[in-house]
Amino acid sequence: MDDSESFRDILNKALSMIDSILAQENRALHERPLIASIEFVSLCIEKVRYKDQDEFEPGEFADYLDSDWFKAIFLKTQSWYSSRYGEAINTSRDSGIEGVTVIYNTPFLLKIPTTTVEAGTPGETVWICFHDALQPEEDVLGWIVNGPNLSAASKSDGIKLRRLSVEVANRLRSIKIHLMEITETDARVAEFRREIIPHLERAAQQIVRGKATDYKRAHWDIQMACEFAFKLLSQQRSGSFQQTHDLFFLYDHMPGDALPLKRTHLSKVPSWERMAEWRYGGGPIVSLDETFRCYRAALQIIDETLAAAKRRFRFGKAKFHTRKPPWMSKPDNSD
Known part of the structure; x- marks a missing residue:
């Protein structure tokens, strides 16, 4: 691989x-x-000639992830990002999900981790564990x-506050896992998938x-999360979706097999017209109890809808034994 200034210019x-x-694409820094x-x-790379090796094609990532030539490219890329973004590039986004629970009739934020780490070989490896529900030791x-x-x-x-908190945590973990597993059949599926958790x-x-006013506005985000779940499934199944906010209409016109979700459960969520009114501060006052019931119902709607989507992998109880990626260590004679 040429380490000349011309290569740096190309890179x-x-x-x-x-x-x-x-x-x-909203990729984290x-x-x-x-x-x-x-x-x-x-x-940009068709052939590689590195040190005394014969010229060869780079292949797929799995073929070169531990190679010295890729380590060199990665380190130069990392240097470029550090130069462009400064310390911001070192800020890792937390992998947890934010939910809400209610204690003493007061809402509190839940920060729910979606993965845990178990010890592997001391100083060398760890197990990264994915969960779709609360674990006994948590x-x-x-x-x-x-x-x-x-x-x-x-x-x-x-007992009540623990039950409510476990319910929310389990639903959000399950939704997160479903979204990780879903097959992105086209760009619209990817778009809907990306917006549900936010x-x-x-x-x-x-x-x-x-x-x-915040209770009112929360309903519109609840509406959109449910709506995107239905539209994601419809788009994945048929390549199209109904242009409507009406959840009953989206449910009734879902292509393919019937959903595991019962239609009557949609009645626990106010109509989209009411939610749109609340979005702009109109309509009667909404209580915390009403809003939290709607939030919990939406988690069930989304979880059970996404459970019907096509997926390539199953991550719900997956564990990955991993060590520090080889491309993170500095290669010999690399600047």
Whole structure:
């Protein structure tokens, strides 16, 4: 591989183009160096000649991920990103999901981890574990952000708040896993898939703020998350979806097999017309109880709808034994 200034020029120009695309796709900064390195190899490198090796084709990522020549490209790409974004490139986005629970008639944020780490070979490897539900050793109450003092809670209050928190955590973990597994048959499926969790998180954040206007606005994000789940499934099944906000209409016109979700469950969510009115502050006051019931119903609607989607993999109880990626270590004679 040529380490001349001309190669750097080619790399820098390519990275400018690639990073622009990754930004449009809303890729987190900490993810971009690796993705951009792989894209550069795919788009710009036909043959590799590195040190004393004969010329060869790069192949697929799995073929070259531990090679010295890819390590060199990755480190140069990482340097380019550090130069462009500074310290921001080192900020990793938390993989948890934000939900909401209610304690003492007060909403609190839940920060739900979607993966856990188990020890592997000391100092060398770990197990990355994906979960679609709460594990026996996990304490959901420990995920409450700035929560109240629960030591004085009555037994009945303790049981209720734990039950509600577990319900929300399990639904959100299941939704996250479904979205990881779903087959993106086209760009619209990818678009719908990408927007569901942000809408649910925004709804949770609005509920936690605890103001009447926030309860109203949270309903529109709840509506959109449900709507995108239905449209994702329809698009995946038939290549199209109904242009409507009406969840009953989307349910009734879903192509393919019947959904596991019961139609009557949609009645637990207000009509989209009412939600649109609340979005702009209109209509009667909405209580926390009404909003939280709607939020919980939406989690069930989305979870059970996505469960019917096509998927290539099953991650719900998956564990991956992994070590520090070889392309992260510095290769010999690399600058």
